[in-house]
Amino acid sequence: MSDQTIQNDPETGSDAPLTVAPDTSDHEALSIEVGPEGETLLEIDHVTLRFGGVVALNDVHFSIKRGEILGLIGPNGAGKTTCFNVMTGVYTPTAGEVRFNGQVISGTKPHKINQLGIARTFQNIRLFPEMSALENVMVGCDARHKTSVLGALFRAYRVRPSEDDLPDNPLKRSLAKVFGISRHTLEERSGRVRSMELLKFVGIADRAHELSRNLPYGYQRRLEIARALATQPELLCLDEPAAGFNPAEKEDLMDLIRRIRDLGHTVLVIEHDMKLVLGVTDRIVVLEFGQKIAEGTPEAVARNPKVIAAYLGEPDDAA
Ligand SMILES: Nc1ncnc2c1ncn2[C@@H]1O[C@H](COP(=O)(O)OP(=O)(O)OP(=O)(O)O)[C@@H](O)[C@H]1O
Numbered sequence: 166m167s168d169q170t171i172q173n174d175p176e177t178g179s180d181a182p183l184t185v186a187p188d189t190s191d192h193e194a195l196s197i198e199v200g201p202e203g204e205t206l207l208e209i210d211h212v213t214l215r216f217g218g219v220v221a222l223n224d225v226h227f228s229i230k231r232g233e234i235l236g237l238i239g240p241n242g243a244g245k246t247t248c249f250n251v252m253t254g255v256y257t258p259t260a261g262e263v264r265f266n267g268q269v270i271s272g273t274k275p276h277k278i279n280q281l282g283i284a285r286t287f288q289n290i291r292l293f294p295e296m297s298a299l300e301n302v303m304v305g306c307d308a309r310h311k312t313s314v315l316g317a318l319f320r321a322y323r324v325r326p327s328e329d330d331l332p333d334n335p336l337k338r339s340l341a342k343v344f345g346i347s348r349h350t351l352e353e354r355s356g357r358v359r360s361m362e363l364l365k366f367v368g369i370a371d372r373a374h375e376l377s378r379n380l381p382y383g384y385q386r387r388l389e390i391a392r393a394l395a396t397q398p399e400l401l402c403l404d405e406p407a408a409g410f411n412p413a414e415k416e417d418l419m420d421l422i423r424r425i426r427d428l429g430h431t432v433l434v435i436e437h438d439m440k441l442v443l444g445v446t447d448r449i450v451v452l453e454f455g456q457k458i459a460e461g462t463p464e465a466v467a468r469n470p471k472v473i474a475a476y477l478g479e480p481d482d483a484a
Pocket of ligand 1: 216219220221239240241242243244245246247248
């Protein structure tokens, strides 16, 4: 697929609604290879995290199974984002450990954890504002490249190109046949194609070449997801992806989350919107004051008296 296949929509002004036509392409090229579904992918093993006197996480224990969509919910200040931060290497637990694919990752640097296969989006969108949407996603793809900085600078490690990889220009084509093409060039090219495919997948390819700071809010949220997916994570963690969305946008987001899972990714989602969480997840873990108070199917969690009390407040029996 080339960039030219992306159609510019003259209707998409800065107030353009996020709701997009359903994406009917199969996006098979974006699928990732993963191990058997249902196995434990990530385990939060009795994790405690203290900030001075504040116990943000208190002996929290749960696991995420490969192939599922797990919801992490709880009232404000319950410890959800802190849990993400522990899983992605921002914080090291005071006690307990985090294992990913059986390997202890607590204490590992965030970029290493990303290389191991965990990516996240943020509650407050964090894009590169002066880069185009496409470039933002290409940064994610770069994280998967094998070429070193020196290799990229000197265009070292030349490889024999396949017929598809040969340039159209006859002179360049002949040179490539004789001298090969640098691995960096090939990686860059395939990163660009993959990035555009990801923008199509999340439904924002019509503005691929616009600076990300000029994109409407809903587009920026989807762009963050596309950039996280570009690192081909086994586990994608979404921190309040529906914040600021209207009901139609939330429906679209639920569909997108399901399609992300269908590509092979396991998804962990923090979200306050109960309709979305109950509608899209397979299981839910509930935190309150840094402790796990419930875990189960959406139906069971929605009926759980502890969860109802946490959200609605205890009935004032004493009064
Ligand atoms: N860096 C920090 N230093 C001190 N306390 C912190 C820090 N980060 C989080 N906390 C505290 O840890 C507790 C859990 O916060 P956290 O942000 O994880 O909650 P949350 O469930 O994500 O809340 P929200 O839904 O409002 O985002 C809160 O009491 C918070 O004030």
